[in-house]
Amino acid sequence: MKVFIVHAHPEPKSFSSALKTTAEEVFRAAGHEVLVSDLYAMGFNPVASANDFGTRADPEYCVYALEQRHGVSTGTISHDIQNELKKLLDCDLLVLNFPLFWFSTPAILKGWLDRVLVSGSVYGGMRFYDRGGLKGKRAIVSFTLGGQAHMLDTNGIHGPIEGMLKHLLQGTLAYTGLDVLAPFVAWHVPYVTNEKRLEYLDAWRKRLPSLMDEEPLRFPSLDRFDENLYPLAPRRERIEQ
């Protein structure tokens, strides 16, 4: 199995980095091929712009998604994007590992998503959700945050964590066709004891070997919608389900 870990934390000695290293070690020890993109260490450029394209479909007006298609098909898209895209298309399991910044990824990782999840290869037209370009691969996000679990459950002040992360779990990862697993969450990290941190690492170490066997989260299927993306079943029936 090929594992691709994309890691983004500004502090190399962080607990988030320990989660990354743990995943790397566990997968390597099990004989899997592991590639790691440590975005801070790489100085990854997160800004999607016209500079990403060597030649342009339209040099006068940059529609980013159209230029992505042109850039991939002509092989003129920026080399850093080509490199990351190759790793992504080759992998069986994608791990995004980061500290939660504003209930989302740090900008450097958001820019990896903006630039590497290219239109055409990864999604486009009716190729999304269960028809997405990355169908057959799996993804998991593992993240640290300052908040506590009770703040992000059904009755919590922020509501369920899956709701706060819908843009990422559904709108990004599941959108591209990936089978998305329940996140691995290390709660309250800046405030917990070292013992608790070791417990998190241990739980992560124990979970990693079964990631390919876990039941993924459920997301919409295009089979339930018509060619204009209107629901196929009547509204009433959908509500009663």
Add this chain to the structure above:
Amino acid sequence: MKVFIVHAHPEPKSFSSALKTTAEEVFRAAGHEVLVSDLYAMGFNPVASANDFGTRADPEYCVYALEQRHGVSTGTISHDIQNELKKLLDCDLLVLNFPLFWFSTPAILKGWLDRVLVSGSVYGGMRFYDRGGLKGKRAIVSFTLGGQAHMLDTNGIHGPIEGMLKHLLQGTLAYTGLDVLAPFVAWHVPYVTNEKRLEYLDAWRKRLPSLMDEEPLRFPSLDRFDENLYPLAPRRERIEQ
């Protein structure tokens, strides 16, 4: 009134840029003070890192939020952050204007949020939601997207747009204490006629003057939670409401 527009689109001739310029013109014509941060034009650095701090609270280990507090209190946080923070703290209305990338902001704007919404000034401890540091100010997001309205309503394939944007509307803007208005959404922009685009601009132009009078969206209140952020009302009662 002071209006602060933060704009992020890679193409200066984009329709998103026209929304930005329209807001700028309408507010100026009404006699308001308008500041615009055009992040692409500024070459804004979106990567939160130890480089943001001239002196460090802890030179050995960077906890970004703690260094933000230290950097603001000592005046040694990076100048670009100081400049943006001053504009933010001075404004009455914040407008974030951008194309939707992966159901969120482009990375350059995510990095503005990561770096400028500093711990201490903007939030911290129990200062969030209706006790957030930006209480008394308003915010609106105006964005363009390729999707159509029926794809982001209750029965739509993606579910309601407010759900996809929860991390931004609630988890970021409302979290800091801002009164968040319903987004201004220009649907299906790459595919619509020029007439439709002019209709969007007209609707935006008509809506802008009343932004300070609109009823904001509703978000959680800290009054409903105890000092450890457990719900004050019994679970049963909360469910029945």
